[in-house]
Amino acid sequence: xxxxxxxxxxxxxxxxxxxxxxxxxxxxxxxxxxxxxxxxxxxxxxxxxxxxxxxxxxxxxxxxxxxxxxxxxxxxxxxxxxxxxxxxxxxxxxxxxxxxxxxxxxxxxxxxxxxxxxxxxxxxxxxxxxxxxxxxxxxxxxxxxxxxxxxxxxxxxxxxxxxxxxxxxxxxxxxxxxxxxxx
Numbered sequence: 744x745x746x747x748x749x750x751x752x753x754x755x756x757x758x759x760x761x762x763x764x765x766x767x768x769x770x771x772x773x774x775x776x777x778x779x780x781x782x783x784x785x786x787x788x789x790x791x792x793x794x795x796x797x798x799x800x801x802x803x804x805x806x807x808x809x810x811x812x813x814x815x816x817x818x819x820x821x822x823x824x825x826x827x828x829x830x831x832x833x834x835x836x837x838x839x840x841x842x843x844x845x846x847x848x849x850x851x852x853x854x855x856x857x858x859x860x861x862x863x864x865x866x867x868x869x870x871x872x873x874x875x876x877x878x879x880x881x882x883x884x885x886x887x888x889x890x891x892x893x894x895x896x897x898x899x900x901x902x903x904x905x906x907x908x909x910x911x912x913x914x915x916x917x918x919x920x921x922x923x924x925x926x
Contacts, residue, residue: 747789748789748790749787750785751781751785751811752785757815758782758785761778762782765782779796779797780793780797780807781807781811783797784807790804790805790808831870832866832870837874840864840871840874841878841880843855843860843863844880854882855882856882857869857871858871
């Protein structure tokens with residue numbers, strides 16, 4: 744029979760941080776799990792019991808313990824390379840979507856929507872939304888300046904700008920937009 748694993752040595756400040764993290768509603772789920780497991784290990788619970796109660800494998804609990812003992816609290820919460828969820832979409836596909844968003848337009852449309860971009864590139868609309876959100880792209884919010892086709896537009900523009908820059912003495916300058924909803 745194997746000897747029981749000794750309790751994990753945790754200092755009082757480390758315990759306070761782990762307890763706070765284990766009760767957190769906003770921290771990453773993996774970090775909350777790790778904090779609970781380390782607290783149970785510090786209280787002397789067996790690795791298999793900790794694994795069963797937390798819902799992970801005993802190997803995971805052992806790895807968390809070893810990382811904590813070796814690197815301390817701050818380094819033990821880092822996710823190692825090769826761990827975690829793998830990206831389901833290749834960087835090349837992401838680049839294609841970003842390029843299409845910035846430099847192309849769908850046929851018969853003024854801009855891309857999440858769903859039209861998703862159909863065009865064979866991904867889900869939520870994937871397109873995540874890609875756009877990560878890069879701050881908003882193709883539906885195109886800001887353009889519409890030029891008038893009035894032959895006297897330039898002359899009128901100069902008059903209006905001149906009024907704002909150099910208003911007459913004791914005068915009030917009012918501006919009205921010709922769009923129906925703002926009148």
